[in-house]
Amino acid sequence: MLSFKGKDLYVENVKLSDIAKKFGTSTYVYSKNQLIKNFQNYKNALTKDGIICFACKTNSNAAILKILAKLGAGADTTSGGEIYRCLKAGFNPSKIVYAGVGKTAEEIEYALKNKILMFNVESLEELDLIDKIAGKLKVKAKIAFRINPHVDPDTHSYITTGKKGTKFGIAYDDAVNAYVTAKKKKNIIISGIHSHIGSQILETKSFALAAKKINKIVKDVEANGINIEYIDCGGGLGIEYVKGEKPATPKQLMSEIFPLFDKDKKFIFEPGRSITASAGHLLAKVIYRKISGGKSFLITDAGMNDLIRPSFYDAYHEIIPIKRTSAKKVKTDVVGPICESSDFMGKDRMLPVVEQGGCLLIKDAGAYGAAMSSQYNSRPLLAEVLVDGNKATLIKRRAAYEDLLLNETSSK
Ligand SMILES: Cc1ncc(COP(=O)(O)O)c(C=O)c1O
Numbered sequence: 583m584l585s586f587k588g589k590d591l592y593v594e595n596v597k598l599s600d601i602a603k604k605f606g607t608s609t610y611v612y613s614k615n616q617l618i619k620n621f622q623n624y625k626n627a628l629t630k631d632g633i634i635c636f637a638c639k640t641n642s643n644a645a646i647l648k649i650l651a652k653l654g655a656g657a658d659t660t661s662g663g664e665i666y667r668c669l670k671a672g673f674n675p676s677k678i679v680y681a682g683v684g685k686t687a688e689e690i691e692y693a694l695k696n697k698i699l700m701f702n703v704e705s706l707e708e709l710d711l712i713d714k715i716a717g718k719l720k721v722k723a724k725i726a727f728r729i730n731p732h733v734d735p736d737t738h739s740y741i742t743t744g745k746k747g748t749k750f751g752i753a754y755d756d757a758v759n760a761y762v763t764a765k766k767k768k769n770i771i772i773s774g775i776h777s778h779i780g781s782q783i784l785e786t787k788s789f790a791l792a793a794k795k796i797n798k799i800v801k802d803v804e805a806n807g808i809n810i811e812y813i814d815c816g817g818g819l820g821i822e823y824v825k826g827e828k829p830a831t832p833k834q835l836m837s838e839i840f841p842l843f844d845k846d847k848k849f850i851f852e853p854g855r856s857i858t859a860s861a862g863h864l865l866a867k868v869i870y871r872k873i874s875g876g877k878s879f880l881i882t883d884a885g886m887n888d889l890i891r892p893s894f895y896d897a898y899h900e901i902i903p904i905k906r907t908s909a910k911k912v913k914t915d916v917v918g919p920i921c922e923s924s925d926f927m928g929k930d931r932m933l934p935v936v937e938q939g940g941c942l943l944i945k946d947a948g949a950y951g952a953a954m955s956s957q958y959n960s961r962p963l964l965a966e967v968l969v970d971g972n973k974a975t976l977i978k979r980r981a982a983y984e985d986l987l988l989n990e991t992s993s994k
C-alpha cells in the first residue's frame with residue numbers, strides 16, 4: 583500500500599517523510615492493511631479443512647504476530663524462542679507446528695509442555711528424543727515427518743530445502759520406514775506428513791511435483807495401517823521483488839495441490855515471505871554522496887546489519903526516493919556504513935541524485951529483514967513502525983547504546 587500523492591511517497595495514508603521526522607532513520611515501516619490482505623489471500627484460498635501457519639521466522643515482531651493471531655492464523659515455528667513469541671502473541675498452541683533439524687531437549691520439552699499441534703520431525707534420533715521426553719512428561723507427542731522430496735525448484739541455492747543432499751528432513755527413500763519405526767514408539771502419535779522445498783519460488787510446478795511424491799508416501803504409509811491426518815505443504819511462494827516477476831497466487835497453488843490427495847485430508851500451509859515481505863519496507867537516509875573511481879555512491883544510514891539479503895543472497899530490492907524529483911538519474915550504488923565491501927542495498931541502480939539528508943525506501947523488506955538483522959559494527963537495532971490508515975505507531979523502539987552492553991557481565 584505504497585503510493586505517491588503529489589511529490590510524496592506514502593505508506594497507506596502516512597507520508598514517509600513524516601515517519602522519518604517523527605521516528606528517525608533508518609526505520610522498518612509496515613503496512614497493517616497490506617499484511618492483512620496478504621494473509622486473507624491465503625485464508626480465502628483455503629477451501630479445504632486446514633490451517634494457515636504463518637512462518638514467523640520472516641518477521642516475529644509482537645505487533646505483527648498479534649495481528650495474524652487475531653485473524654486466526656496458526657504458526658510455523660523453528661525454535662523454542664519462536665514458540666515463546668507466538669504464545670505471547672496469542673496464537674492457539676493447537677495451531678503451532680514446529681520444524682527444524684536441530685531441536686534441543688529443552689526446546690522439545692517446552693513445546694510438549696505447551697501442547698503444540700505437531701512436531702515436524704527431521705531425523706530418527708530426534709524422534710527418539712521426542713518419544714523419551716514425552717514419556718518423562720507422561721504426555722503423547724504428535725508428529726509428522728518432514729520428508730525431503732528430492733525436488734529442485736528454481737530459486738537461490740541457499741534457500742533450496744527439498745533437494746537431495748540438503749540437511750533438511752528425512753530422505754525420500756527412507757520415509758516409509760521412518761513411519762513404521764514411529765508407529766512402534768509408545769509416546770508418539772502420528773498426525774501428518776510435511777515437506778518444505780524452499781523459498782522465493784515463483785511457479786507451482788515444483789510444489790505439485792513434491793506433492794505428488796508426498797502422496798505416494800502417504801499411500802504407502804497408509805498401506806501399513808498408519809493414518810495421515812494432516813498434509814503440511816510448507817511455505818515458499820515467492821513475491822515480485824523485480825518488476826515483471828509473476829509469482830503464483832495462493833489460490834493457484836492450492837488448486838494444483840488439493841486434487842492430488844484423498845478428500846478426507848486436512849492441509850497446512852506455512853507461508854512466510856508472501857505474507858510479510860510486501861507489507862514492510864526499510865526507510866533509510868542518505869548521509870553522504872560521493873563519486874569514487876568513476877562510480878556514484880549514495881551512502882545510507884541503513885547497512886547490511888539491518889538488511890542482509892542483498893549481501894547474503896545478492897537479492898534485489900527495489901529502491902525509490904520518497905520524494906519525487908526532476909533531478910537527473912545516474913547509475914548509483916546504494917551502500918551502507920559497515921566495514922565490508924558486501925555492504926550494499928543495491929548496485930548500478932538508475933537513481934536521481936537525492937539531496938543529502940533525503941530518504942530512500944528499500945522496498946519489500948518485511949520478510950527476513952528485521953528478523954535477520956544484527957548489531958554488527960555495534961549498531962543498535964532499528965526502530966519499527968506500523969501504519970494503519972493515517973496512524974503510525976512505534977512497535978519496536980530504536981535500541982540505544984546501552985542496549986549493546988545489556989547482556990555483557992563486565993559492562994558495569
Ligand atoms: C519449514 C519452513 N516452513 C515455511 C517457511 C517459509 O517459507 P517462505 O517464507 O518462503 O514462505 C520456511 C522458510 O523457508 C521453512 O523453513
Ligand SMILES: N[C@@H](CCCC[NH3+])C(=O)O
Pocket residue numbers: 741743781782891895949950
Ligand atoms: N532468509 C531467506 C529465506 C530463508 C528461508 C528459510 N527456510 C531470505 O531472506 O530469502
